[in-house]
Amino acid sequence: MFDKLHEECGVFGIFSNNNHDISTLTYYALFALQHRGQESCGIAVNDDGVINSYRDSGLVSDVFTDRVLEELGNGQIAIGHVRYGTAAGSARLNAQPLVVNHIKGRIALANNGCLTNAAELRRELELNGSIFHTSSDAEVISYIITRERLKSDSIEDAVTRAMDSLEGAYSLVIMSPQKLIAARDPYGFHPLCIGKLDDSYVVASETCAFDSIGATFVRDVEPGEVVVIDKRGITSITEHCKEKDSAMCIFELIYFARPDSVVDGSSVHVARQRAGEFLAREYSVDADVVIGVPDSGLDAAIGYSRQSGIPYGIGFIKNKYIGRTFIQPTQADREKKVRIKLNTVAATVKGKRVVLVDDSIVRGTTIARIVKLLRDAGATEVHMRSSAPKFLYPCYYGTDIDSQKNLIAWNHTTEEMREIMDVDSLGFLSTDNVEKIAECQKRGFCTACFTGKYPCTPPKEKKENKYSKKIGASETEEKK
Amino acid sequence: MFDKLHEECGVFGIFSNNNHDISTLTYYALFALQHRGQESCGIAVNDDGVINSYRDSGLVSDVFTDRVLEELGNGQIAIGHVRYGTAAGSARLNAQPLVVNHIKGRIALANNGCLTNAAELRRELELNGSIFHTSSDAEVISYIITRERLKSDSIEDAVTRAMDSLEGAYSLVIMSPQKLIAARDPYGFHPLCIGKLDDSYVVASETCAFDSIGATFVRDVEPGEVVVIDKRGITSITEHCKEKDSAMCIFELIYFARPDSVVDGSSVHVARQRAGEFLAREYSVDADVVIGVPDSGLDAAIGYSRQSGIPYGIGFIKNKYIGRTFIQPTQADREKKVRIKLNTVAATVKGKRVVLVDDSIVRGTTIARIVKLLRDAGATEVHMRSSAPKFLYPCYYGTDIDSQKNLIAWNHTTEEMREIMDVDSLGFLSTDNVEKIAECQKRGFCTACFTGKYPCTPPKEKKENKYSKKIGASETEEKK
Amino acid sequence: MFDKLHEECGVFGIFSNNNHDISTLTYYALFALQHRGQESCGIAVNDDGVINSYRDSGLVSDVFTDRVLEELGNGQIAIGHVRYGTAAGSARLNAQPLVVNHIKGRIALANNGCLTNAAELRRELELNGSIFHTSSDAEVISYIITRERLKSDSIEDAVTRAMDSLEGAYSLVIMSPQKLIAARDPYGFHPLCIGKLDDSYVVASETCAFDSIGATFVRDVEPGEVVVIDKRGITSITEHCKEKDSAMCIFELIYFARPDSVVDGSSVHVARQRAGEFLAREYSVDADVVIGVPDSGLDAAIGYSRQSGIPYGIGFIKNKYIGRTFIQPTQADREKKVRIKLNTVAATVKGKRVVLVDDSIVRGTTIARIVKLLRDAGATEVHMRSSAPKFLYPCYYGTDIDSQKNLIAWNHTTEEMREIMDVDSLGFLSTDNVEKIAECQKRGFCTACFTGKYPCTPPKEKKENKYSKKIGASETEEKK
């Protein structure tokens, strides 16, 4: 809502042995994963090998009406996808699951992540006559799997072999006429987990999707693992995978995932609360109340409060009735925009020294407006605490971090930032402590956006191009 | 959301001397008041005496598109309304502001409340040949004002005289070709306040509407007062009003109003927090964490936590992506319905003794399901605390409290309720303390739903009929 | 479509003794009457005395979806209405059937026509405290009936007495909890007929509504007659009616009614064909082909062809795919607008002397553009024939004839008009012959728009005001 980073996707899959209404289950699972992407969504359903699909731009609860779900029908296997994005036209074109035919049949594919060698793979494929309908990695991956499928005995072999060509971040859910396959990149950048519903298996980006449909968590898909689910049950393919240091995106814990999810063994809520506790130790202050920016700063605020002993309070009320056609205040009045969606609870902050906790500061503009709201409501001091370290480097693995020129922390010292945001003190969680926020420490994390240490080679083409390129547009010249 | 009571309305009005874009300001103000009614909404705009209006069923941000606002146009005076209700067809018919022509011109009227003598007034009017298009009190009030207008020199005189005939609860905002009038019943059942925006005046049900448009609070409309705003400024008419004990609905503080509003001098947030504090004193318990049912139980949970010293925690995550066409789980699976909208944060409650705070318990069915969620997530004990006393009596002043046969507290002892909800202990705020939750104690409160002490005579016809009657339907027999 | 006059309404009613699906039958009947009004529509259904209704702006097939019909439910009596109009907001407010409660129960009312004393009646009612939600005559009539109902033993008595107060044109269909009533003004300005479906009765503006639902025509409602249908069958009340010369609107035959309808004993198609035959006798010409402007000029063109012996041809193709959101060409390019909706069949007119027949010429602007299309397509001569006489006088009985200043015939001689439209010759049916086009000559016709002979006194307020007044708007000053 307020100047936040965006995850690019959430995925879900189900292989039912219990005559579940799998379209509706997928609908509710995607609804639970909606926070991972609000641009577009889609469901593909497999009924005895026949794959039907529907996808469109919009929220799950707007795109999938009773009529659409009815037309989708029911079956034994289904996969679904939610996606973050912008322009309306391209949103629909790039919506997933991608459903394509190849020589051995039809497959549907949903992906969360970002390949670092997508451009190279695309060029190589185009040189062999491939055509591309979308600008998504999912289409590149579909081609690579199809290429391997021609030489493989099974779809799972094709997926496993394809992984040798793919570099970067991906959490894949694939449906063939008879199988459901889940695959996670060797670094395990983004989460992917396995659950059970009666005698059936489900896979999802986050455990909150399991809770929403009454499934129970079984285990995470391991980095580099391919999981195959079919009538005979569940099989794991791991031998092909070269040993790599796992590097789950730390920002999944800090902001992306839902607090009620458990990701790679760690409660998201606890991780955020711990981040708040570390912050309180690193940047203590004498104050009267700790408040969080709703909703993402609340967990860390509680941690800060508990560690510091300063009471936790409700500082803001968010208007939750923003419908599809909400009329945004004009550009000229950005400050009003914040106020219409968020109002201070004056009773909490008036005459108080306030510790304001948020999960991260990207451009800093929204925080400045929120601070002004607090001062207008009578706060005597505002101490800003960010439960993420400073953003200094671009992300190539599926997060839309701005180019450095827009990152406030890249362009300013802490003192300058403090002045820009007009706060009395400002503290960021240290890069040392950010790696300690997870309960489960058996795996490593990717903290490249804070440290610049990239687990795998960034793409050759510049980041700026990647995100400034108008999706749905194309080269302006015809090449010979 | 979950088995809650419903307020019947929110109102807003603006008289602009500053060339404001009053349609848009009314839109944002209604958006801020949306919690008071989600069934239907409407805006009437007065441009140099010509009144245009638009109303429909649905949320403010769905009904008022750019195009509709543009067609409404701009002007100097505007009023708006949000309303709670049910059936789609009747929702539109009963939407307000009501706009009618009478012999002296056109007026628009928006009301929050419920007359206790509406049926008698209606019968009397019908005997004189009146016809009714709607089942709303607003139409009865319009007739009464019109009747008085024929004998009065001004619209404000007519409104003042009309108040002699009206019994029960009403907070009115009326627009004539040249004036904006606000009137509140002599008991002051529901809030109504005055604000200022530049050199212009605004009136609204709650102060949060002022915050959303940048207006500042001036004062409350007093019980029984008529406030007239026109080009000459603001005038108050109070002499007509017989002295009555004011009796603001205590449930405005407990549940209806937004926590960031200040109602008749009391912060809603503080009142709820205090309710939690009283609860902690009345029903202390040895526990590990205090959680609130989102969103209405959070403020009281903080009060309970502060008073008791038991840490406050985030127990639930609410899914905020419920769009217009959200597919409800089938009736058969009510429990699932709760889970899809609300998930427990297992890390907060697992292995813990939990104090669960909510603002009220009406039928008790939803709480039972929420308690089950907590137990499934591993809570070892669940201690339920209600920041409202037990609901025992029907409300005749604008709240849709069920007939007694559906009130769990009317039908069961506390111990029975504890068993039904499957909690380890259960406590309700006492009726003594509920009257002490407001910061500002200069006025009295209506606590009839808890105590049966009605500030003014209930209507003669039975409550059951009032709410079971199909709106939009009619007598089945033709009378001679 | 092209600069045509507009009828103001179509009505339908059914009293079923056969468990018909009356909502759906009313839907199809209104669909057949759609040509009488495309602005708004509505249906009211009576189930055992409980009246439900739905109305909105838009076409029948857009407003009434499966869901809306389902919510309307079924019953024993239903009435429906289609209405012509313009602005979206007011269209919905003024949609009929009007459904109101009075002291003796609820009634629904649908009207086709225009009272000449509506303003006086309204003023009188307002002086007694009446309030008006709409600007429609239907609301005035509802009040008058209600006033009489208080003094009458039955609804039909009230309707009969009310007719003493009503002046001008009206064809009413009224539904009380137990009865269906049809009433036609003493002049019989607009059609109203009775049909039978199994053992049930239906009433409608035109017989084409009967054909669409498989009902058979029984007879016309006589001018001044009140027809009452209830469980005991059908009753006629006529004694109250003072003898008047009937004066059915001749334009019903020329343009308003559907060619497949039979109106007051005359086939509409035959009347138009006869108009063409008279035209051919009055204005013969040496030509190669006779074409009609689709769709309203086709019948008369066939008559002209048959009488003159000049072959009939298809001169134009009309694009029938104009959806709800069709983007109109910009104002600047009106000519293009005609071409996009209507294209010439060059093969029919190229190198030919063409007789072009249309039903009427109001402003003349569209005809001029159509003539240009013919010349561009190679027509060597264009001879224009109008099957209506010249429009010279305003209509006060339910047709939206422009004020005289916009009528081309009022402002220009025939020769000037010929030049303006750029035709080689121009002929209008004579006022003598227009009265002879009906097969059934037992009743008289209203030809006031051609002759200025008004069957009943026109209203005192000027025509200009009547149509220029912004519906949904109001007086600009507050009266003392």
Next chain:
Amino acid sequence: MFDKLHEECGVFGIFSNNNHDISTLTYYALFALQHRGQESCGIAVNDDGVINSYRDSGLVSDVFTDRVLEELGNGQIAIGHVRYGTAAGSARLNAQPLVVNHIKGRIALANNGCLTNAAELRRELELNGSIFHTSSDAEVISYIITRERLKSDSIEDAVTRAMDSLEGAYSLVIMSPQKLIAARDPYGFHPLCIGKLDDSYVVASETCAFDSIGATFVRDVEPGEVVVIDKRGITSITEHCKEKDSAMCIFELIYFARPDSVVDGSSVHVARQRAGEFLAREYSVDADVVIGVPDSGLDAAIGYSRQSGIPYGIGFIKNKYIGRTFIQPTQADREKKVRIKLNTVAATVKGKRVVLVDDSIVRGTTIARIVKLLRDAGATEVHMRSSAPKFLYPCYYGTDIDSQKNLIAWNHTTEEMREIMDVDSLGFLSTDNVEKIAECQKRGFCTACFTGKYPCTPPKEKKENKYSKKIGASETEEKK
């Protein structure tokens, strides 16, 4: 409307040198071509080499709102497409223009027709690793062009070479970053013509698209010709094309094309009128009136009337107000369905011997219902005449003729058909005469559906499969 055959598409393209608003022009052109396909539509716009597109299921005037056209933007080249189809989901997926990226840039492609070797080409491409998103020939053609593009110096060379691989019917409009290309198969199965608008070129399936935007006809694209339009003007490539007997689908003249179009030198209206004249000679009868089934039978009815001397009459009124959400009568009552959309003009047929002319008889069921309408309206005799010969063979070139088992003429003798339809006599235009209906006889026609003489080899897989296959579905087994 009534049991008709369906064309599969209409195409349009514009290369503007005059700063035209090409999105809007394409919109109006597609609107004029809407009769060629009502399932889905799309427009692709090229602004300085950047191609944007939008496509969806639905009518042109529903899909392209102001907002969508605005988002599409303007440019120098645009192409558009309308398509016939069924299921909603697949309609959107298969909508054209197809827009794909290949190694040399982006192209957009719109096609009218049906390849006979699509399955073979697809298999060949899949064996090389191609994946398919749609089931349309357009995607196959895009691959073939892309394959050739890798070896060609220009897009037009690629298109020309690709034509060597394509068998069957296609009328292509292709847009590359800098060029607009039109190509027609060597048989010229479907029409494709070139027009001029100011200094700009347009191409379209039919000339009526030119009329709608004010363009003038230049010439037809020749069978086998590739036309290239770019900044330097218009170029024709014909040398590659092997001499073939042209074989334009005769059904374009009989039914598909709009009567105001001129196709390969012949007026469609004249061709239909001539068909009626031949019919009158072949099957004369003593009768009172000739009527056509609207709208497709009207032209031939006029021809029959002129040749026979029997007067032409208007037999039916079609309801033109069928909106998007029209509620179809239930399956059980098919007869009612006809009556709701079509009503007889009783005055025309009552007591008359009627000649009923339609363009074709496929299954015969609808005609039987129409005949019943006539008899119910009092026709004493009904003589059915079809201006197409009997349908006996499937079509493989872009028309959805049913498999033979559904063709009434394949399963019954003329006498049996006469009895089934309950007509007094029945006549079909002879296969000899059908080839003579065109004014311009310099080219041959495909009459395979009547004669079984296929201009080029039908596909190997059975027709039944082709059309019964659920689009959007897939093989049910995974192949090894």
